[in-house]
Amino acid sequence: MSLQILxxxxxxxxxxxxxxxxxxxxxxxxxxxxxxxxxxxxxxLLKISSGTLQNYRINGTIKWRKIGSTYFYCLDALNDSFDDNSFSPVS
Structure with a gap:
């Protein structure tokens, strides 16, 4: 057995x-x-409830698309909302 030292x-x-x-x-x-x-x-991601997210959809705060019964949100649009300082999540 050989011994190696680090x-x-x-x-x-x-x-x-x-x-x-x-x-x-x-x-x-x-x-x-x-x-x-x-x-x-x-x-x-935003640490919000589903009701808050629904309010953001209704108010147009967050852009979204609905396919079938599933809502999808563009990550780039979310990032743009944060960069513009026009969006401040409140839960």
Whole structure:
């Protein structure tokens, strides 16, 4: 049995390589990011109730589309609402 000793420099190099790999993996996932969210996902994202989300739909605060019986919300439109400071979620 051979004994290998890890040095502080070995651990620092491992950390650098690991962080570089994680950055590469995260950049690769961005194009696959969901473009449309369902109601439950928006409620969790904004930390609001389903009633509040319904009020936002009725008031036109949030843009949405309905397909069948399911409501969908464009993630880009939600982000634009936050960027414009025209939207402030209140639960």
């Amino acid at each position: 040095t502080k420099e070995d651990l620092i190099n491992f950390k650098i390589e690991l962080l570089a790999e994680l950055r590469t993996l995260m950049k690769g996932n961005e194009p696959n990011k969901k473009k449309w969210l369902r109601s439950k996902e928006v409620e969790q």
